[in-house]
Amino acid sequence: xxxxxxxxxxxxxxxxxxxxxxxxxxxxxxxxxxxxxxxxxxxxxxxxxxxxxxxxxxxxxxxxxxxxxxxxxxxxx
Numbered sequence: 001x002x003x004x005x006x007x008x009x010x011x012x013x014x015x016x017x018x019x020x021x022x023x024x025x026x027x028x029x030x031x032x033x034x035x036x037x038x039x040x041x042x043x044x045x046x047x048x049x050x051x052x053x054x055x056x057x058x059x060x061x062x063x064x065x066x067x068x069x070x071x072x073x074x075x076x077x
Contacts, residue, residue, distance in 0.1 A: 030067035
């Protein structure tokens, strides 16, 4: 081993199980937000403002693709 090729402990990658748990937390959190938005929009908010309910539904529709991208981010390294 060349003396210039030393590695410190901080150079080690985080364990795959820890990375998986973090990505799962993000995914389930985002999907929970999505579900909450849909339920609130069409069971509560629509009585006061249909436009707001539609906007909430649109935001909820955009969240799942973002959640998938975040869940799979960096796994090809």
